[in-house]
Amino acid sequence: MRVAGTGRRAVTVAWAVALAATALGAVPAVAHAGHDGKAGPRGYTAADLQRDLAAVRAAGGGDVNVVARVDRAGQAPLRARFGTAGLGSRQPVPWAPEFRTASSTKTFTAVVVLQLVAEGRLSLDDTVDHWLPGVVAGNGNDGSLITVRNLLQQTSGLFDYVTDPAVQERMSGHFAENRYDDTPPEQLVAIAMTHPPLFRPGQGRWAYSNTNYLLAAMIAQKASGQDWAQLVEHRIIAPLGLRHTYIPGADPFLIGPHERVTVDGPDGTPVDLTEQSFQHTADSGVVSTPADLDTFFRALAGGRLLPAAQWAEMRQTVPYDDLPVPPAGRQGGYGLGLRVLPLTCGGTYDMHEGDGIGVYGRPAVRADGRRAVTVAITTTTALVDQTRVNEAVEALTDHALCDRG
Template identity: 40%
Template sequence: MAIITNVQQVLDSAVAEYGTPGIVTAMQDENGAWTGSAGLSDLEAGRRREPGEQFTIGSGAKAFTAAAMLTLEAEGRLSLTDTVEQWLPGVVRGNGNDGRQITIGQLLTHTSGLGITGLNVEIARKYHTRPGFAAHRYDVWTVEELLKLQMAIPPLYAPGSDFAYSNGGYHLAGAIIEKATGRSYEDEVDRTVVQPLGLTGTYARALDERQFRGPHARVYTRQFIKDGVDPASLTPDNYESLMEGPDSDPVDVTDRTIWGWAAGGVVSTTSDMLRFAKAMITGSLLPPAQHRTMWSTVPTRDWLPNTRYGTGVSQWALADGRTLHIVAGVELGTASFTMGTPDARRLVSVNINCDWNWYPVCSQIADSVFGSPFLPPQ
């Protein structure tokens, strides 16, 4: 009961102190299950956040993509040691990119060396300026366009030599899933993950979908570049200083297309994410060999402090020296974190319907549920 009280206090403070519109959580351990919420699902209508609402899980979708790919490996359809060139001949070429040197496994662990598309000028103009978002919120991307976006930039490292968080690597993985199966990425996620786990509120969202299929919260962003800033001037070192501040008016970005696809297009609920994370941690979905692969982690670089990355999943260090297993993602207007102990005996899933102040809120949730916050950055 003390844990529940502490978690509810964090939820309330997320709204009162951190300006989160609303927050919802689900937790389970040896004592049972509990759900809680605070704040609003809809700022205009005044509707409160409710358990069971759907949300986009952002980069948590990478864990679904990885699980689908590992299932295909277990079925003998492909191997993680296969090169990208074997499945997508001629696609990964130009600007120093070479699919003959990159394996599927490297795509999934962000060790392919592919460049980071997060500061792409086209993306910044279309989605991180207020006029750009208003004009392009319903644009429909194709898989070919997503792959070209990645190929337009040079690699950062030789394949296998270092870590660089690449959404384009997961778009390539999604394309390989389609090539190996002859089915859509969305259908393969449903076949290999959603249906076997009985995830009733979860689906991979198609690139042309504009709205959620079920009850959901409105989502809000302030992730816009300041007026007068040239998107081409953004760098990893300066972009935070060039974004609008916490006093800017948030924008409702709920209804739109989502171009994250295999890197960030899955929709779920907190209860479904508990079931999914438990299966990933315990190995109840994947055969032993593929489960070991999923949690064979590498140190991260220029991503999040004190973390290691597996295939679509990550491990985060707590301040007391323990480690949590995590499926997490931040997407325009929303942040989703599902955290569990290495034995999955205690799990918590959290969603906030905005994309600011997520780190301190999730660290406080970790402290309340697991007895320690995240290890702070050095």
């Protein structure tokens, strides 16, 4: 989940306001790895990954727990970790922690929608009104003007329901009473409809809105007869054998090894954010691990999930303005549930960040599908400075994916 057009997740902003006493002090400067991102004679090593991940941890304030994994075709994976399994724990970060992938879920949702497009069950040019008549209406909202492509590409202009003041208050000011909130997506869309759109589609503008992916999932259900969770489970999780990826829905508990997620409350008492149901919908509801996310993104880039035509559509991008410029020196673009970014060594990589409640995931894959990397970060005392963390993760990702292996 995130705030549209600001580069900050709505949940993060809400907690930052509610827990003002946890404001970060000075954060150490990001330390870059001792090479320029291009593969040297020895290639990218476990020691390189450890050094790059240390820079990510420093960017997060030094009190976050981090783990990273690089999967390479025909080679053993590289792994690195810092920190513990959570506040007060003496156990190290699990090598394969389950975590809520937050907005990385959007890539899963976009894939199943594009699979339905490939099967002729719907079209990217279908309007929202065609499938959901009357759902997007009022206060200047008009579903007859918004296409499925607009939803997946974040060019609809629809208000992001997460930024609604009442929703933010439930997530931040009254988290304990509402941690099991399982508001249906239809009601969340209705909340968004109480606000005017940011702009009308077709104006060449882009703004991140979680509302778009609730609507895309509702359309997929109409077109297929299955809800988005069933589509993802049957079309992605099962075929790829992602044994540690699942969709808990309103179930607040994680099944396998994971880290405790905490932040200091206004009075300094730690607030445990680990168990919660807020992230139960098609914009944020997938739980996974670094290994499974690497497998998913490599399968996607390797042509195992989409026909060539839909994969090309997914990577057709428009400019975005909510992440730092990557090390290559030029900004990437947003496709259909996927960001495409340049590499310093030439070529591109594909990714979709996920920033939830004290959890930050960064899965990415090189365009040829041969190499993928996922970084997972969890908080113990304070929410992170996302700009600095994104810069550090972009550097790590560039180094790991620019290796020739």
